[in-house]
Amino acid sequence: xxxxxxxxxxxxxxxxxxxxxxxxxxxxxxxxxxxxxxxxxxxxxxxxxxxxxxxxxxxxxxxxxxxxxxxxxxxxxxxxxxxxxxxxxxxxxxxxxxxxxxxxxxxxxxxxxxxxxxxxxxxxxxxxxxxxxxxxxxxxxxxxxxxxxxxxxxxxxxxxxxxxxxxxxxxxxxxxxxxxxxxxxxxxxxxxxxxxxxxxxxxxxxxxxxxxxxxxxxxxxxxxxxxxxxxxxxxxxxxxxxxxxxxxxxxxxxxxxxxxxxxxxxxxxxxxxxxxxxxxxxxxxxxxxxxxxxxxxxxxxxxxxxxxxxxxxxxxxxxxx
Numbered sequence: 132x133x134x135x136x137x138x139x140x141x142x143x144x145x146x147x148x149x150x151x152x153x154x155x156x157x158x159x160x161x162x163x164x165x166x167x168x169x170x171x172x173x174x175x176x177x178x179x180x181x182x183x184x185x186x187x188x189x190x191x192x193x194x195x196x197x198x199x200x201x202x203x204x205x206x207x208x209x210x211x212x213x214x215x216x217x218x219x220x221x222x223x224x225x226x227x228x229x230x231x232x233x234x235x236x237x238x239x240x241x242x243x244x245x246x247x248x249x250x251x252x253x254x255x256x257x258x259x260x261x262x263x264x265x266x267x268x269x270x271x272x273x274x275x276x277x278x279x280x281x282x283x284x285x286x287x288x289x290x291x292x293x294x295x296x297x298x299x300x301x302x303x304x305x306x307x308x309x310x311x312x313x314x315x316x317x318x319x320x321x322x323x324x325x326x327x328x329x330x331x332x333x334x335x336x337x338x339x340x341x342x343x344x345x346x347x348x349x350x351x352x353x354x355x356x357x358x359x360x361x362x363x364x365x366x367x368x369x370x371x372x373x374x375x376x377x378x379x380x381x382x383x384x385x386x387x388x389x390x391x392x393x394x395x396x397x398x399x400x401x402x403x404x405x406x407x408x409x410x411x412x413x414x415x416x417x418x419x420x421x422x423x424x425x426x427x428x429x430x431x432x433x434x435x436x437x438x439x440x441x442x443x444x445x446x447x448x449x450x451x452x
Contacts, residue, residue: 151211157218159180162179173367183218227371233245237253237289242285243315253406255350274297275344276300277396278290278301280303291321300336303327304332332389350403353405355408382413394444402440404437418448
């Protein structure tokens with residue numbers, strides 16, 4: 132992580148901004164400063180103008196789709212100081228916009244986030260929106276759904292809304308993450324359908340008799356980044372909880388453990404889907420005959436693998452090879 136000396140923290144290092152008056156002025160100026168300071172995008176937007184508009188509009192508590200006419204509105208001096216401070220922290224401290232605003236978007240809807248949870252950006256959003264690409268089509272709609280490593284709760288909440296009949300459990304090893312998730316579950320008024328449980332993987336997901344809880348559908352976005360990649364990651368990632376990003380064994384340790392245990396927690400005909408980012412390469416290399424299906428969510432190469440329960444008994448080697 133880069134440590135800035137206090138001198139670097141003075142707003143002056145962003146250059147003179149006394150002449151800036153309107154929303155448009157600040158968005159244009161912020162986008163240029165972001166480019167100059169190599170701000171990393173990938174936690175929400177794809178270009179500096181969009182990132183600057185998101186930071187400034189939400190920072191001013193204005194709607195993200197503010198009409199053109201309003202862009203000429205002038206900021207008060209208090210607003211100018213507050214906005215410059217946001218831009219400073221974004222450019223010089225590389226704090227992701229979602230953390231500065233305590234708000235991230237998932238499937239077009241807002242969620243509270245802070246540094247206790249990863250910023251929502253999972254391709255599970257697309258998979259849920261596309262109704263799991265028809266892979267669950269032969270089954271009745273899932274009644275019991277599990278999201279392992281729920282973080283902010285956004286995937287559990289999206290699943291509850293997509294499957295209105297389902298009871299959803301969101302689990303996380305981390306109590307801080309569960310606190311954030313419970314805030315979001317309450318915001319969406321889903322406390323009667325989304326239950327949050329502290330669990331290390333499947334370990335605590337058992338009934339009173341110690342029998343594994345079973346689900347029709349399990350999804351997980353576990354930690355899957357190879358710790359060796361840590362130093363190559365942009366500064367922005369160092370503001371995210373390391374426990375939610377990194378896993379031993381080239382990032383595969385948790386994925387392997389989940390697949391080994393999943394069959395006990397699935398109903399007949401149930402599916403588990405696990406996201407593993409760039410880990411797909413290592414996964415395919417280590418278990419070339421695995422029986423999983425990479426779920427295509429173009430344009431990006433798929434990073435989510437799906438296994439029906441019947442392929443889990445010998446998942447390492449039950450493919451077509």
